[in-house]
Amino acid sequence: MQDGRYKVVIIGSGPAGLSAAGRAAFYDNKSPDSQKTHLLLESFSSPAKTIYQYQKGKHVMDEPGFLALRSPMSFVAGKRENVLDNWQQGINKNQINIQFNSEVVKISGEYPQFVIQLKNGSSIQSENIVLSIGLQGNPRKLGLENDAESNFVRYTLEDPDEFEDKTVVVIGAGDAAIENALGLARNNKVHIVNRRNEFNRAKEGNLNAVLTAINNKSNQFYCQYNTNVKAVNLPDENNENGSIVLDTPEGDLEIACDCIIARLGAIAPRRFVESCGVKFPNDKPTSIPDLDNNYQSNVKGLYIIGALGGYPLIKQAMNQGYEVIEFINGNEVKPADHPLLEQQFKLLPYAMDAQKVLDLYQQRVPMFKRMNALAFRELIIESNIVIALDAEAYQETSITQKTALTSGFDKLTNLIRSGDYIFKQGNYSNSFYTIVEGSVELIKDGNKKFTLKAGQFFGEMSLLSGRPRQASAIASDDCILIETPRKIMAKLMNSNDEVADGINRVFIMRALQTAFNPKLPPKEMNALAGTIELVEFKAKQVIYNQKEIGNELYLIRSGTVSLSKGTEGNKLVTYQLQSGDLVGQMALMGNSTRQHTAEAAVRVEALKINKQQFLKLVQSNPSQIKVLQAQLSQKMKKSNSIGSVVEASKTIKFLLDEGLGEATNALIINENLCVNCDNCETACAETHGGISRLDRETGASFDGLHVPISCRHCEQPHCMKDCPADAIHRAESGEVFIDDSCIGCGNCETNCVYDVIKMSYTLPKKPGLFSWMFLGLGNGPGEDLDAKINPKDKELGKKAVKCDACMDQKGGPACVRACPTGAAIRISPNDFVNLVDGT
Amino acid sequence: MVPNMFQSILKYKKYRYLKLSLLSVLASYILYLSQGSSQPANGGTLQGYILGIFATFLVLLLASLGIRKRKYSSNLGKLQGWTSAHIYLGTSLLLIASFHAAFQVGWNIHTLAYVLLLAVIFSGFYGLYTYLHYPRVLSINNTGGTQNTWLEEMGEVDDKIKAQASSCQIEMRLFVLSALKNTILSGNFYPQLRGKDLSKIREQSNKKLIPNKNQQRIIDAIATAIPQSMNQAESGALNQLLTLFSRRQRLLKIIRRNLQVRAYLKVWLMFHIPLTVALMAALIVHILVVFIYW
Structure with missing residues (x-):
């Protein structure tokens, strides 16, 4: 301390603060005078309050695995107690100058003369301030009546063992919610309520554990997906009859319970941070303060690290603590994940530091510009960088690439030739691409559609609708792309509204462009897109009823919509529509009375376009009206033709009820041709390691059409969500398959709503056909239920197996090829109409 | 179609x-x-x-x-x-x-x-x-439906029959249980092919197995017993049993016919x-x- 002023005061003794203080103490210990130039302030009576308040014995994880720890404090994954013990030892060993029960109420002044006022009235001066107060400050509330913290409604859970034989509803899908739910499940009946349809915000270990608990049918552990809380009914004076009302996809559900634990994350103690002069990019509650790469806020000398700065993982926060002290001490230090970035940027034609490249790229893309620099960094680390080179450069660079790959680099820049397809129309790939340099041409049906420039992105249609690529993309010379996997993009859209809004906006503009081909100036088009509402319908939800007066049409973004006539009980399904199709346009193009009832066959997302918006779109390009009219008459013809055959419309209804609306490639058997020989199953087993992935007999039938238990390769595969090993993929040609990295967790088996995934050991190889035919070896073709599993395979455990639509078989699906009577065919929803038409 | x-x-x-x-x-x-x-x-x-x-x-x-x-x-x-x-x-x-x-x-x-x-x-x-x-x-x-759905339903029907039978007098109870026990679904390939119902039932009076083709014997016995029953609980159970056995009769017919037709497709x-x-x-x-x- 010089002149009563510290060099740095660190506020908050969480992992970030402790690490920063440890590093600052290191410098203090090194200096010849015994003066402490650092101070660590903690409002609580012990360090790391958040972790201190974790439940006893809680396992603390050290994600992300690829990142090295750089801190004077030690940290490895383990029990809460061990982690805290280690840190306590670190505080003692490093002689950290920590002051407990010191809540900061105000920060004033400026660099290098900040004044920190404590609640007890004293004040401290400092050159620099490191804010590492985390987010725990204010837990997010339910936002309902009766949501005040009470014995019945809680926002924290210290000890799950205080509950026994109770019914507890845990709300939230994050790590805290999962850990509380699992802790409670030991002695209680637990419902966990997830607003979304997957746990994609959770850490891998928690994700596995919660899904195992849900999968285990003997547990009293239930999960409500896609569910929101509608109301809380407080218990009476005797603490009885309390309940919660949930808004589930199947309708309202009231659960009588003894306690509700809401773990909905926390809101940054924003007001306090703002009072220090720190600016936030927007008013959204999830907004994170703007920081530079050294974690310095817009207030010079005031640094923000850890969860408050947008990075909630312990290891990252600790590394930041180290780095920020280095910077304050005038040392240039590269973040711990720097080598990963260097690898990704290695083959790019820049003589620039990886950090500079990162900054440059973030500035290039408007959508990412306002993203927290650290979150953007994470995005890049999870993505691939792709560069398109001309033939000569490609040749040269690929040699460099090969050498680098053999010398231990594992995530290098990807190379393609310029002029190559990035993806082709009709492909099922679903990465999301952002252009940072050069341009990309989008070509639909052989015609050039758009040229996209640096800063723009593409691939949003497939990302959002799960349907094949609507256009082909070709890279120009020296074009550089960020290729982000679907999973990462979905996560980002879930956690960053700005990115979600940006992608949605562009999706709307391009979808309108495709559907209406308007000739509006980009500005007007953008403004119009901003006024269009994105609506969502649950499966079986009615979009509009027949005979209603309609004032809007819908452009389907994902899912399938059925059109029907008549009343319930006597309903005739006459048509079904998929993403990219218009629903209800007739009301705006002639008769405003709805001619059909439109119903979501599966979960549907759609753009709602009202009359004014529609008129603006079509009036800008009157020639398009003819096209729309022609489409409508075509649809009317088909729909009326099906509607006139009662059997046909009942069949379509049956197929949609069987969930085929979300299928892309489903096996259908004509019962009037099937001779029950099961050669399809045998063929499946014979071409897939002895295990049949289809069950011919089981499954529903209607009017001679049978839908066997077999994978339909859904548009948005249910199995793909929550695969911890990321082992389930969609081939470019659409097949959903499981690769060798399956760890056998069984999540996909649980998540598949059609029961088509099973867990199985690898089976031993069987004797060949002629050995069986002439020598009687083995049990012959087909699945051998009594096969003896090799001990080695048994040890490896069961793996998930499912249909891969014979993507590796030259002749296509073996089940269809092996049907002697032609009873088995594979169809996509586009074929339904053909399936029943002309009978 | x-x-x-x-x-x-x-x-x-x-x-x-x-x-x-x-x-x-x-x-x-x-x-x-x-x-x-x-x-x-x-x-x-x-x-x-x-x-x-x-x-x-x-x-x-x-x-x-x-x-x-x-x-x-x-x-x-x-x-x-x-x-x-x-x-x-x-x-x-x-x-x-x-x-x-x-x-x-x-x-x-x-x-x-x-x-x-x-x-x-x-x-x-x-x-x-x-x-x-x-x-x-x-x-x-x-x-x-499928053969499996019928077999599953049969299992459920049989469970319900057993539950109802427990409210009946001993003689009827044993008769009902014997009908369940001696139901023969198919037998080997040949009886499958012929689609013949070889189900039997044991009459307590003479302890001998007698044919119960199409579950007719037991259905007749229950139908006869209903008007004679003096006990309200038993009468209710008998009514239930009649309904259940009628369904069972239908299920057996479907299952047997399935087996027969599949045998035709193979024979x-x-x-x-x-x-x-x-x-x-x-x-x-x-x-x-x-x-x-x-």
Whole structure:
């Protein structure tokens, strides 16, 4: 301390603060005078309050695995107690100058003369301030009546063992919610309520554990997906009859319970941070303060690290603590994940530091510009960088690439030739691409559609609708792309509204462009897109009823919509529509009375376009009206033709009820041709390691059409969500398959709503056909239920197996090829109409 | 309804193999007619030999369906095409082989091969009939369900019957349980094929098993007991039992019919395949004999 002023005061003794203080103490210990130039302030009576308040014995994880720890404090994954013990030892060993029960109420002044006022009235001066107060400050509330913290409604859970034989509803899908739910499940009946349809915000270990608990049918552990809380009914004076009302996809559900634990994350103690002069990019509650790469806020000398700065993982926060002290001490230090970035940027034609490249790229893309620099960094680390080179450069660079790959680099820049397809129309790939340099041409049906420039992105249609690529993309010379996997993009859209809004906006503009081909100036088009509402319908939800007066049409973004006539009980399904199709346009193009009832066959997302918006779109390009009219008459013809055959419309209804609306490639058997020989199953087993992935007999039938238990390769595969090993993929040609990295967790088996995934050991190889035919070896073709599993395979455990639509078989699906009577065919929803038409 | 996305084996690729077969028969017939200037029509003329070689080739081709069917990774056409060709070419063989033999028969190995060929072909005709006819029968019998769903429902019905039976007097209870115990679903292949109901029931008075075909005996017994019952609880249980046994009767009929039709779909192969093996053996002898006695 010089002149009563510290060099740095660190506020908050969480992992970030402790690490920063440890590093600052290191410098203090090194200096010849015994003066402490650092101070660590903690409002609580012990360090790391958040972790201190974790439940006893809680396992603390050290994600992300690829990142090295750089801190004077030690940290490895383990029990809460061990982690805290280690840190306590670190505080003692490093002689950290920590002051407990010191809540900061105000920060004033400026660099290098900040004044920190404590609640007890004293004040401290400092050159620099490191804010590492985390987010725990204010837990997010339910936002309902009766949501005040009470014995019945809680926002924290210290000890799950205080509950026994109770019914507890845990709300939230994050790590805290999962850990509380699992802790409670030991002695209680637990419902966990997830607003979304997957746990994609959770850490891998928690994700596995919660899904195992849900999968285990003997547990009293239930999960409500896609569910929101509608109301809380407080218990009476005797603490009885309390309940919660949930808004589930199947309708309202009231659960009588003894306690509700809401773990909905926390809101940054924003007001306090703002009072220090720190600016936030927007008013959204999830907004994170703007920081530079050294974690310095817009207030010079005031640094923000850890969860408050947008990075909630312990290891990252600790590394930041180290780095920020280095910077304050005038040392240039590269973040711990720097080598990963260097690898990704290695083959790019820049003589620039990886950090500079990162900054440059973030500035290039408007959508990412306002993203927290650290979150953007994470995005890049999870993505691939792709560069398109001309033939000569490609040749040269690929040699460099090969050498680098053999010398231990594992995530290098990807190379393609310029002029190559990035993806082709009709492909099922679903990465999301952002252009940072050069341009990309989008070509639909052989015609050039758009040229996209640096800063723009593409691939949003497939990302959002799960349907094949609507256009082909070709890279120009020296074009550089960020290729982000679907999973990462979905996560980002879930956690960053700005990115979600940006992608949605562009999706709307391009979808309108495709559907209406308007000739509006980009500005007007953008403004119009901003006024269009994105609506969502649950499966079986009615979009509009027949005979209603309609004032809007819908452009389907994902899912399938059925059109029907008549009343319930006597309903005739006459048509079904998929993403990219218009629903209800007739009301705006002639008769405003709805001619059909439109119903979501599966979960549907759609753009709602009202009359004014529609008129603006079509009036800008009157020639398009003819096209729309022609489409409508075509649809009317088909729909009326099906509607006139009662059997046909009942069949379509049956197929949609069987969930085929979300299928892309489903096996259908004509019962009037099937001779029950099961050669399809045998063929499946014979071409897939002895295990049949289809069950011919089981499954529903209607009017001679049978839908066997077999994978339909859904548009948005249910199995793909929550695969911890990321082992389930969609081939470019659409097949959903499981690769060798399956760890056998069984999540996909649980998540598949059609029961088509099973867990199985690898089976031993069987004797060949002629050995069986002439020598009687083995049990012959087909699945051998009594096969003896090799001990080695048994040890490896069961793996998930499912249909891969014979993507590796030259002749296509073996089940269809092996049907002697032609009873088995594979169809996509586009074929339904053909399936029943002309009978 | 056979939607137009499906093709029956007969219509496969617009009757491609019917056309091919007709062509083969026509060519064989011309060849057959061209005999007779120096020698009467016979298997031993040049034309006779050609017809013989062609017929042998067809037999081998037809028999290789058994291999192709089990070569699941094969890209040599769809199995449906093979089946369609098998049917039409097999039928044409009836005439082609007859032209080769020039309709001569005798008590010899040659005629044995010819007769076996006819037997194979006619067993195939029966097989074709079953393939064309019975799938629809099965579909109608199942009315949207499957054998498993019926069996599962049977299990549930039986559980309910046991529960209701416990409210009945001892005699009725034992009678009901005996009906459950002595229900015979199918038995071996032959009874399956006949679709005969061999279910029995034990009458307590004479301790002997008596037939309970179609669950009729037990249904009659319950129906008789209902008006005689004095006890309200028992009367209710009896009413329930009657409903349950009626459903059970229906389920058993469906299940048994399924087993029978599936047996029909298989039984012809038990003739068709061994006869084919016999035919091949006879054919080899026939060919050897012809060459030895040249």
